[in-house]
Amino acid sequence: MKSVFSLLLFTISFLSLAQNAITDTTQVVIPNRKNSIEAQSKPYVIMISADGFRYDYAKKYNASNLLKYANEGVQAKAMIPSYPSITFPNHWSLITGMYPSHHGLIDNFFFDYKRNEMYLMSKQEKAEDGTWYGGTPLWASAEKQGVLSASLQWVGSGSDAGGKRPTYYYHYHEKFSPTEKVDKVVNWLKLPEEKRPHFISMYFPEVDGAGHHFGPETKETEQAVQKVDNAIGELVKKVNDLGLKNVNFIFVSDHGMITVDGGNPLEIPALLLDKNRFDLYNSQTLLRVYVKNNDEVKTVFKELKKNKTDGYEVYLDKKLPKYLHFATRDDRYNRIGQILLIPKAPKVFLFKDQKTSIGKHGYDPKIVPEMKATFFAWGDTFNNHQVVEEFENVNVYPLVTEILGLKIENKIDGKLKVLEKVLKK
Known part of the structure; x- marks a missing residue:
């Protein structure tokens, strides 16, 4: 086994190295899939993650579009990340409804002693190997039940975890601008009904990157929040212009951010x-x-x-x-x-x-409130002008399955009763 220190250094340097490498930006399409007749009349769910978007950022940095949609729909006072409040574990908790210790993705990097093998988020062959991941991600559940799905670089979306990849997905990279991501989602929703995804997951890394490099209380982080907010405004407008029925948006984050004492470790x-x-x-x-x-x-x-x-x-x-x-x-x-x-x-x-880095996350959100995440939801299925108390992020999964009418295939930690009240009766 390589030294953990060397592996950690490799992980930290991954993002900058990846941008200098040859990047595969082509869309992957699984052939010969189509929506069932029943699926074609189901609602649409667009689940958006803005990495590192702390629970107070929308108000703190006046994210006008998100504040408008949250006020019109549903907003949580905060969403509680699973422990540890780290990116890969929490994205997988959001998409499977399970705690990290239960789905197995307990960190961005870890060693599995049974496999005698290291998992690293920075290694594409690991990140896209579904045998590392427990649980059934929402796209796999949808695909198994005749509902097409698409993903723009959500954690694990390039893997066959749960037995099915999304019909449409991209390998992870950071070449696409927020506007380009918006256009790709809109193009998916322009497809003919039998080919059109009803569950879409998408990921924005900008706010997390700014928080790490500059800290959460900086102009750079404010600008990143504004960039994501502008993209969401553009997305909603373009999707609304399509005239589709029963479209729903869920905006979440995986964790928050705090300035750490790096000078006195x-x-x-x-x-x-x-x-x-x-x-x-x-x-x-x-x-x-x-x-x-x-x-x-x-x-x-x-x-x-x-x-x-x-x-x-x-x-x-x-x-x-x-x-x-x-x-x-x-x-x-x-x-x-x-x-x-x-x-x-x-x-x-x-x-x-x-x-x-200047900003970090990973702490216990019960003790360190800066770790808390964001949850906003709006659309035809959601109540209007509703504020809910803090809740754990594993409860998002059963909410989405309820909207899409999907059966939950395996035991999860999330409970529908936590968020069922946000849905119109």
């Missing part, structure tokens, strides 16, 4: 740097420790607790608070590790000479 305890005894997986806002000799776990835990500083907490994985759904009892794929070191925001763990 937490030191990783020297004890843990022994590679013969431990594997470390450091997302900076969460340090997961795999103890190679299971008989040493309790002894190591006690030593870490005894010598820890005030900047973080140490947990045995089986003792992690139940509400996080990230303990041993939840870990269906045995990917989390036995000991967790959790920094107190805005602190981060860094290896020696390692750098971090």
